[in-house]
Amino acid sequence: MEYAxxxxxxxxxxxxxQLTNMMKSEALPHVRNRAHAILLLFxxxxxxxxxxxxxxxxxNTVRNWAERWVAExxxxxxxxxxxxxxxxxxxxxxxxxxxxxxxxxxxxxxxAEEVEKxxxxxxxxxxxxxxxxxxxxxxxxxxxxxxxxxDEEERERTKSDLEELRSMACEGEFDLYxxxxxxxSLDPYVPYAWxxxxxxxxxxxxxxxSKRINILxxxxxxxxxxxxxxxxxxxxxxVVIDIxxxxxxxxxxxxxxxxxxxxxxxxxxVAAKMEEWDRRGMTLYFLCTYSPELNLIEILWRKIxxxxxxxxxxxxxxxxxxxxxxIIDSFGPxxxxxxxxx
Numbered sequence: 001m002e003y004a005x006x007x008x009x010x011x012x013x014x015x016x017x018q019l020t021n022m023m024k025s026e027a028l029p030h031v032r033n034r035a036h037a038i039l040l041l042f043x044x045x046x047x048x049x050x051x052x053x054x055x056x057x058x059x060n061t062v063r064n065w066a067e068r069w070v071a072e073x074x075x076x077x078x079x080x081x082x083x084x085x086x087x088x089x090x091x092x093x094x095x096x097x098x099x100x101x102x103x104x105x106x107x108x109x110x111x112a113e114e115v116e117k118x119x120x121x122x123x124x125x126x127x128x129x130x131x132x133x134x135x136x137x138x139x140x141x142x143x144x145x146x147x148x149x150x151d152e153e154e155r156e157r158t159k160s161d162l163e164e165l166r167s168m169a170c171e172g173e174f175d176l177y178x179x180x181x182x183x184x185s186l187d188p189y190v191p192y193a194w195x196x197x198x199x200x201x202x203x204x205x206x207x208x209x210s211k212r213i214n215i216l217x218x219x220x221x222x223x224x225x226x227x228x229x230x231x232x233x234x235x236x237x238x239v240v241i242d243i244x245x246x247x248x249x250x251x252x253x254x255x256x257x258x259x260x261x262x263x264x265x266x267x268x269x270v271a272a273k274m275e276e277w278d279r280r281g282m283t284l285y286f287l288c289t290y291s292p293e294l295n296l297i298e299i300l301w302r303k304i305x306x307x308x309x310x311x312x313x314x315x316x317x318x319x320x321x322x323x324x325x326x327i328i329d330s331f332g333p334x335x336x337x338x339x340x341x342x
Contacts (some may be wrong), residue, residue, distance in 0.1 A: 021136030034077040158288040174254040176221040178297040223338030237267040
C-alpha cells in the first residue's frame with residue numbers, strides 16, 4: 001500500500017480520541033507506538049518513511065501497521081494470542097461492555113457478571129480491563145459532588161468575577177483570600193498506597209475513632225500564605241464570626257475573602273456583621289451555589305489530608321494535632337505551598 005492510496009482516508013473524531021487515549025495510557029508499549037503511528041499517518045498525513053524515522057522502526061513495519069488498521073481498526077493494533085486466534089468479544093459486544101460499565105463503574109467482577117448476562121460470554125476481569133483501557137478508560141477515584149447543580153450563567157459570572165478579583169489583587173488594590181473549614185480525626189483519609197507486589201496482606205495504617213480537630217483557614221490567592229485557626233468541637237456561625245473578627249484584627253490592608261454558601265456562612269448573625277467588617281477593611285464574596293471547587297482552599301485541604309499528613313500522625317490525637325500544626329506553621333514559599341501555576 002503506497003502513501004497515495006491512503007491520502008483520501010481520514011480518521012473520525014472517535015478514532016482520534018481512542019487513538020490519543022491509547023497513545024497516552026495503554027499499558028503495552030508496542031500498542032502505544034502503533035496508535036501513534038496511525039495518528040501520524042492518517043491525521044498528520046506523514047509518509048511511511050517519516051513515521052518510521054520518528055518511531056525508529058523499519059518502513060515496512062509502519063506499512064504493516066497501516067494495513068492492519070485499514071482492515072481491522074483498533075483491533076488491528078493488538079497482537080492476537082496465538083495463530084489464528086480471534087478476540088473474545090466483537091466490536092458490537094465491546095460496546096455492550098461499555099454500556100454495562102456506565103451502570104456499574106466500581107467493580108470489574110460485577111461488570112463481568114452483567115456482561116455474561118448480556119452476551120452469554122464469560123470473561124476474566126483482566127480481559128475486561130484490557131478492553132476498557134483500549135477504549136480510553138482509566139481507574140481513578142470518584143469524587144464527591146454537590147447534590148444540586150449550579151446555574152451555568154451564574155457559574156460563568158462567578159468565574160469571571162474571580163478572575164477580575166485575582167487581577168485586581170495582583171495589581172495591589174487589595175489582598176485576596178479563600179476561606180473555608182475542614183477537619184481531621186484518627187480515621188485516616190488514606191484509602192490506598194503503593195506497596196510491594198505479592199506482599200502478604202494489605203499495607204495498614206492506624207485507624208480509630210477520635211475527636212475531630214476542626215480547622216478554619218484563610219489562604220491567599222497565590223497559595224503561599226495561610227492564616228489558620230484550630231477549633232475543638234462543632235463549628236457554627238458564632239465560631240465563624242469570632243474567627244472573622246480575629247482575622248480582621250490582623251489585616252494590614254483591605255482584603256476580599258471568598259467563601260461558599262454554607263449555612264454557617266449565610267446566617268443572619270454573619271449577615272449582621274458584614275457592614276462592620278467592610279468598614280474594617282474585609283469584604284466577603286460568596287461563590288455561586290453548588291460550586292465548592294471554585295474555592296481554591298479546597299485544594300489545600302486535599303493536600304493536607306491525602307499527601308502532607310504522615311502515616312505516623314494517626315497513632316494518637318496528639319501526634320495528629322502536632323503534624324497539623326507543623327504543616328500550618330511551615331506553610332509558605334518553601335516547604336508546604338500550593339503552586340497554581342502548574
